[in-house]
Amino acid sequence: MATVTKDDPNCPSDIVFIGNIDLRPYTEHPNTTLPPPHATARMNIDVLASGHYEHVGFKDVMVFLEIKGPSGVRFVEGADRDNWLWGIPDGGGWTEIPTGTPTTLLRMRKPDAVSLIRPKPIDGLTYYVGLSGLPPGGGVDLKVSATASRVLATAQSCSIEVTDLRVGDELRGYLSGNPSDTG
Numbered sequence: 042m043a044t045v046t047k048d049d050p051n052c053p054s055d056i057v058f059i060g061n062i063d064l065r066p067y068t069e070h071p072n073t074t075l076p077p078p079h080a081t082a083r084m085n086i087d088v089l090a091s092g093h094y095e096h097v098g099f100k101d102v103m104v105f106l107e108i109k110g111p112s113g114v115r116f117v118e119g120a121d122r123d124n125w126l127w128g129i130p131d132g133g134g135w136t137e138i139p140t141g142t143p144t145t146l147l148r149m150r151k152p153d154a155v156s157l158i159r160p161k162p163i164d165g166l167t168y169y170v171g172l173s174g175l176p177p178g179g180g181v182d183l184k185v186s187a188t189a190s191r192v193l194a195t196a197q198s199c200s201i202e203v204t205d206l207r208v209g210d211e212l213r214g215y216l217s218g219n220p221s222d223t224g
Contacts, residue, residue: 043180043210045201047217052199054218056094057157057189059104059198060165061087063211064181067171070120078143080119080171082208088187088198089165089215090157098154099189099196103128104168108145109182109202115143119171126150143173157189163214180205186217 043062067083069075088102108114118127118141127141128148135148149168157165175181186200199217206212 043206043212044204045212045216046204048184048200048202052218054197054199056091056196057099057187057198058089058091058165058215059086059185059187059201059217060089060163060215061085061167061211061213062185062203062206062216064172064206064208066208067119069171073120075118075120075140078115078117078173080117080173082172082175083119083121084170084172084206086168086170086185087165088157088168088189089163090189090196092158094191095156095158097156097191099157099191100152100154102151102155102157102166102187102189104149104185104187106147106149106170107184109184111176111179111181113174114181115145115173116147117141117143117171117173119169121169122171123169124151124153125168126152175208178207180207180210182206 067080069079126137128135128137183203187198
């Protein structure tokens with residue numbers, strides 16, 4: 042069963058949070074033009090804001106992902122990806138490429154202003170990304186963090202470690218901290 046721990050237990054994230062991670066089986070569309078390897082699982086990750094930011098638009102909302110194990114598991118492009126930019130490491134920064142290449146380090150960025158709070162409680166901006174190389178019945182270990190900019194400031198979530206996330210697992214809520222003001 043999947044577990045979540047904060048890298049720094051004293052991290053004071055109070056505006057932007059990682060939340061609602063799940064991993065589902067996935068089969069790429071039969072008529073895809075994407076090169077192999079194709080995704081065999083799809084991970085969904087929400088970026089959330091505390092309740093006081095219900096009517097605030099955030100831009101450059103980024104999720105940083107790192108696969109810690111097992112070896113051979115990669116983030117891969119999927120035909121169902123929508124409107125976020127695929128970033129891969131480039132020395133000291135990130136390069137955005139039009140079609141994702143398999144990687145263990147990924148930055149997903151949505152440049153446009155968006156809300157991080159949806160009508161349902163504890164629901165935010167959802168990113169979808171494919172995984173390949175996941176052993177049948179096996180889990181994946183991840184490091185996850187997020188950032189988002191608003192008009193006057195930039196907010197950052199605490200970094201979390203997700204261990205043994207398996208197809209069918211769901212992690213719900215404010216995973217990178219508990220806001221004192223969930224609105």
